Amino acid sequence: xxDWLAAIILGLVEGLTEFIPVSSTGHLxxxxxxxxxxxxxxxxxxxxxxxxxxxxxxxxxxGRLWKVLIGLPGKDPSARRFTVxxxxxxxxxxxxxxxxxxxxxxxxxxxxIVCISLIVGGFALIALERxxxxxxxHDAMAFDWKTxxxxxxxxxxxxxxxxxxxxATIVGGLLQGVDKKAxxxxxxxxxxxxxxxxxxxxxxxxxxxxxADFLPVLGIGFVVSFLSGLVIVKTLIDFxxxxxxxxxxxxxxVVGVIGLALIWTGTL
Numbered sequence: 001x002x003d004w005l006a007a008i009i010l011g012l013v014e015g016l017t018e019f020i021p022v023s024s025t026g027h028l029x030x031x032x033x034x035x036x037x038x039x040x041x042x043x044x045x046x047x048x049x050x051x052x053x054x055x056x057x058x059x060x061x062x063g064r065l066w067k068v069l070i071g072l073p074g075k076d077p078s079a080r081r082f083t084v085x086x087x088x089x090x091x092x093x094x095x096x097x098x099x100x101x102x103x104x105x106x107x108x109x110x111x112x113i114v115c116i117s118l119i120v121g122g123f124a125l126i127a128l129e130r131x132x133x134x135x136x137x138h139d140a141m142a143f144d145w146k147t148x149x150x151x152x153x154x155x156x157x158x159x160x161x162x163x164x165x166x167x168a169t170i171v172g173g174l175l176q177g178v179d180k181k182a183x184x185x186x187x188x189x190x191x192x193x194x195x196x197x198x199x200x201x202x203x204x205x206x207x208x209x210x211x212a213d214f215l216p217v218l219g220i221g222f223v224v225s226f227l228s229g230l231v232i233v234k235t236l237i238d239f240x241x242x243x244x245x246x247x248x249x250x251x252x253x254v255v256g257v258i259g260l261a262l263i264w265t266g267t268l
Contacts, residue, residue, distance in 0.1 A: 003217045006035055006042075011049055011221040015228025018053040019188060019236055021125060021167030021248050022255070025050075026114040029161055030259055033111050033268050041214050043109055044206040045221060051199040052222035056229030057188045064141070065189075082141045089152035089169075089186075090193040096156045101201060104159050112263055117162025118256030125167065125249035128174050135179035140186040147176050151186065155194070162256070165194065170245070180240050188233065 013031050017024040028046040058065065071079030097104075137143060143151075154172025158165035166187045173183030203210070262268035 004220055006037060007045070007217045007220040008224050009035065010042075010046065011052070011224025012228050014046075014049050014221070014225040015053045015056070015230075016232055018050060018191070018225070018229055019057075019166055019184075019232050021121070021164045021170050021245060022252050023114070023118060023121070023158075023162045023164035023167065024053070026118055026162035026164070027255070029109055029114050030111060030255070030268070039109070041206070041209045043105055044202055044209055045214075045218060047105075047202040048199055048218060049221040049225045050195045052225035053229030054191050054195040055226050056233050057192060060230065060233050061188065068141075078142065085141075085143050085145065085148040086189055086193060088145055089148045089155065089190050090197070092149075092152040093155045093158070093194055094197055096159055097198060097201065100159060101205065104161075108159070108161055110161075111259060111268055113160065114162035115256040115259035115263065117160055118252040118259070121163055121167055122249040122252030122256065124171060125245045125252070128171060129244050129246050129249070132174040133177045135182075136177040137173075138179050138182050140178075140182040140189065143178070143186065147173070147178065150176050151178075151190070155190065164252075165191065167248075180244065181237055184237055184240055 010028055010031060013027050014024050017027045025046065032042050032046065068076075068079040068082055072083060137147060151169050151172040154168045154175075155165060156168075157163045158168040166184075169187040169190055170180075170183045173186060174180070178186070259268065
């Protein structure tokens, strides 16, 4: 398979899975294994194209984000509270990511770990659908600092491929009484500093791979993940409002079980 075709496939997988609680990294690693791609430069590719999908959030929520940005110099209380909220939620995973970056890529980027995490996370989402606390927070841009920090601590679990960054943050939100729509939207906003940070760190750590051959392939994956991410962000909130998170939970379980079966039979 040509590198550009692999880049398109992985870009589609990234954009379609980044914002739903099924683990984009897990799906990307399984897809990479199925395609028979080597760990490098493709593990680096997988981390870096996630920024393309994140920019879809910036594009679709530009009006609200711009209002926050221009409100900060004037000390708009709502803009300041939202900014502090996102930064507080971002801080725990930033610290964990810096401390364990090499361990994550060399040890945890493992198909078996991905499949087990997908299955466990799927059952956790099903349990939350039934027993989550009654929602008391409905505005993703107006969380108190305790709620934001709590969500950020839950996001640390997403260093394990297969857990899902969006899944971890949504679970953290639901457990703290955030409604489904607000939990999903806050996950979108939190993705911006989280994935920009991951992109910058991986770019620096893997700068030797940034060759004239690799950069065009990375660009293809970046653009495809951005375009497919636009579609998902536009439709996810309405879908969650109608169907909840159970469809994603069952998808996780099915993919995880199939993945384990392929591993145990030596196919993957």
